[in-house]
Amino acid sequence: MTSSTAVPTAPPIDANLPAASAAAESWNGTTSTARLRALAEMRDE
Structure with a gap:
């Protein structure tokens, strides 16, 4: 398993805020x- 497989499962941080x-x-x-x-x-500021 590569780290790229985990990327689509996690939404961008900005979208999560x-x-x-x-x-x-x-x-x-x-x-x-x-x-x-x-x-x-x-x-x-």
């Missing part, structure tokens, strides 16, 4: 929201 954020927020609540807000502020 929205789902990961939503999942984290569902069980992590305000901590996730605060983290996302901090990330948004970092992107803004």
